[in-house]
Amino acid sequence: MASSSLTVECSGKEIRVYGGNRGDVKSMKAHYERLSLEQFLQKHPSKTEEDYKTIKLYTRFNKR
DSSP: OOSEEEEEEETTEEEEEEEEOHHHHHHHHHHHHHOOHHHHHHHSTTOOHHHHHTOEEEEEEOOO
């Protein structure tokens, strides 16, 4: 089981969930925060510019 996760949401719909260690999740979050519109559309070809404008990122870190 992953110790941390990142959920990527567009227009109120979950489009991707990443799981892994804390470093991997923080790195993936930073990657999504830096994505340009063109990069986003290449990564998610079925999405639109409107979806790009509504990206929300949720992280969860399991702490023991």
